[in-house]
Amino acid sequence: MLRDNISKQDEGGGVTTSEILSVAETGGGTGVPLLEVDNLQVEFKTRDGVAKAVNGVSYSVSAGETLAVLGESGSGKSVTAQAIMGILDSPPGRVAGGEVRFHGKDILKMSDEERRKLRGDKMAMIFQDALSSLNPVYSVGDQLGEMFRVHRGMSKKDAKVKAIELMDRVKIPAAKARVGDYPHQFSGGMRQRIMIAMALALEPDLIIADEPTTALDVTVQAQVMDLLAELQREMNMGLILITHDLGVVADVADKIAVMYAGRIVETAPVHEIYKRPSHPYTRGLLDSIPRLDQKGQELYAIKGLPPNLLRIPAGCAFSPRCPKAQDICRTEIPVLHPVTEQDGTELPGRGSACHFWKDQIHG
Amino acid sequence: MGRYVARRLGQMVIVLIGATMVLFACLFVLPGDPVGSIAGSDKARDPAVVAELKARYGLDKSLPEQYVNYVSKVATGDLGEDFIQRREVSEILGPKLANTAKLALLAITLVTVFGMGVGIIAALYRYSILDMATTFFTTMAVGFPTFVIGMLLMKWFAVELQWFPQLGGDKLEGMVLPAVTLAITDIAFVARLTRGTMLEVLRADYVKTAVAKGLPRRRVLFKHVLRNSSIPVVTYLGISFGALLGGALITEAIFNWDGVGLALVQAIQQQNNPIVIGVVTYSVAIFVVLSLIVDLLYAALDPRIRLS
Structure with a gap:
């Protein structure tokens, strides 16, 4: 598709032709990306104080585009996604600030009922563990058909026909015979296909996939990921792919956001991040990937643990684990600097929240 | 499913045989002489009468013979003749069973409605005043012995306020106090059980999925949460109903309710063994049948059991 190609070339660089095109198709018409997260902050009240899970996250996704959000557990990548979907466990969680604009409108200001109607219909989510994410006591056909019954007011019978169509679409063999089966009767890969089918049921504009392949066998991971990418292309959806697996990212993502401590x-x-990371944390993640040419050597690991969100270190949160930390890193929080070539040429879409990003990328 | 039912039925027979054997043995180990209680005190009675009575009730035979005799009769629904009124045990117990069943039905309805209702509300408004009040009162209710609850209810609502009659009768008003007495402890148990399982299910991933699907809150709760959290509660309710149908010794005695519980107490005092055996056999049978029903319900609610 022509539009895909364009959007892949110039994402992140403000309002572009591709964005106007894609927005026009998704019906926004205001020339803005499909989803813009702007300085989002999420807190969790705990017995020991307030945990700041997300501290000013901003990113955007356009139609047909895939953003990979990378980070360890506790980095705030899933919490950001849940805040976008409006499914935070609340209490104790709450959005403390920022905006989430969907088709240009701040959905955080919408009523609960307006947001509910968006969920599943315009934006949908795929979870990590399909076995625990599907209700064990209802058939998959019932759970798929529920999307059509609730959002489209279809009859049970019509919804079942739709459920079979969906199962066919995500390539589940003998869909018609298996529509009445229960989640535990399917294999892990098939269950995740059902989760995907459920998320795609109403052809939403935005899909958030939270570690969709982590719980699967390696052989099945690629199949499921390919299926998701294929359907995304077909429906020209925006996709936020949350993962800690750099291998998955390389194949399907257009751009990457790396998160640490919210x-x-x-x-x-x-394609640029693998060649020239501009943050020591990203460097550490890339060095942690096992490589065939280093067989027999000890695997690299970033020293230390991610910080406790109740007591995030002063300055750069990564500084206690950073091999290159200086005094300034322990006192001043680095902003997301635009990253440029040595001669000052802009690198569109690139940013680094490191005081010493120049040393990291050019050193 | 068919094989599952067959296996459970087989187990049921074994439990019944075991229970009746234990009961039979117990009755003969106990001190006392049933013939004595019919024929009068030791000194005055005629040996010929004693021998005749023994022959009449089969008490002259050995213990295993008596057991076989009893089991083969029970299998055809014949519980024998009682020692005192010389009437068929099943005939005596029939109306008493009906009385107990009425009370049990009202009690289990109260338990289901209030126990589950309170539990659901407490779980949905966790840590609220309502929830804390529930925890407080359910702890109290579980801690109080039945006879205290029964007497207090009678004192407050029958003697002082005079809302209900002191002793049971055929009318619904007469059933309220004994049924509430029976139900209170179970309401507390069921409320806490429901609250606990609800909170567990509310945290489940599939509930998050249901919310992410954009389902209205009511549908999430009543379809996705309630069915899953009702599974352990149904088990408890079934067992509890079985126990209630078996007769309530204390409550029936307090309110002079003419049910199997009261009949059992009297029969034990009078050493009227056929009644004792009849009541206990019936209680065991009811209990076993209800366990079977619970298991079937369980399978109906949870496909993972039905289909494995």
Whole structure:
């Protein structure tokens, strides 16, 4: 598709032709990306104090585009997604600030009922563990058909026909015979296909996939990921792919946001981040990937643990684990600097929240 | 499913045989002489009468013979003749069973409605005043012995306020106090059980999925949460109903309710063994049948059991 190609070339660089095109198609018509998260903050009240899970995250996704959000557990990547969907466990969680604009409108200001109607219909989510994410006591056909019954007011009979169509679409063999089966009767890969089918049922504009392949066998991971990417292309949806697996990202993502302790520490188009990371944390993640040419050597690991969100270190949250930390890193929180070439040429879409990003990328 | 039912039925027979054997043995180990209680005190009675009575009730035979005799009769629904009124045990117990069943039905309805209702509300408004009040009162209710609850209810609502009659009768008003007495402890148990399982299910991933699907809150709760959290509660309710149908010794005695519980107490005092055996056999049978029904319900609610 022509539009896909364009959008892949110039994402992140403000309002572009591709964005106007894609927005026009999704019906926004205001020339803005499909989803813009702007300085989002999420807190969790705990017995020991307030945990700041998300501290000013900003990112955007356009139609047909895939943003990969990378980070360890506790980095705030899933919490950001849940805040966008409006499914935070609340209490104890709450959005403390920022905006989430969907088709240009701040959905955080909408009523509960307006947001409910968006969920599942215009934006949908795929979870990590399909076995625990599907209700064990209802058939998959019932759970798929529920999307049509609730959002489209279809009859049980029509919804069942739709459920079979969906199962066919995500390539589940013998869909018609299996529509009445229960989640535990399917294999892990098939269950995740059902989760995907459920999320795509109403052809939403935005899909958030939270570690969709983590719980699967390696052989099945690629199949499921390919299916998701294929359907995304077909329906021209925006996709936010939350993962900690750099291998998955390389194949399907257009751009990457790396998160650490509730902040974005680096953003970049996908092919660039592997070549030239501009943040020591990203460097550490890349070095942690096992490589065939280093067989027999000890695997690299970033020293230390992610910080406790109740007591995030002063300055750069990564500084206690950073091999290159200086005094300034322990006192001053680095902003997301735009990253440029040595001669000052702009690198569109690139940013680094490191005081010493120049040393990291050019050093 | 068919094989599952067959296996459970087989187990049921074994439990019944075991229970009746234990009961039979117990009755003969106990001190006392049933013939004595019919024929009068030791000194005055005629040996010929004693021998005749023993022959009449089969008490001259050995213990295993008596057991076989009893089991083969029970299998055809014949519980024998009682020692005192010389009437068929089943005939004596029939109306008493009906009385107990009425009370049990009202009690279990109260338990289901209030126990589950209070539990659901407490779970949905966790840590609210309502929830804390529930925890407080359910702890109290579980801690109080039945006879205290029964007497207090009678004192407050029958003697002082005079809202209900002191002793049971055929009318609904007469059933209220004994049924509430029976139900209170179970309401507390069921409320706490429902609250606990609800809170567990509310945290489940599939509930998050249901919310992410954009389902209205009511549908999330009543379809996705309630069915899953009702599984352990149904088990408890079934067992509880079985126990209630078996007769309530204390409550029936307090309110002079003419049910199997009261009949059992009297029969034990009078050493009227056929009645004792009849009541206990019936209680065991009811209990076993209800366990079977619970298991079937369980399978109906949870496909993972039905289909494995």
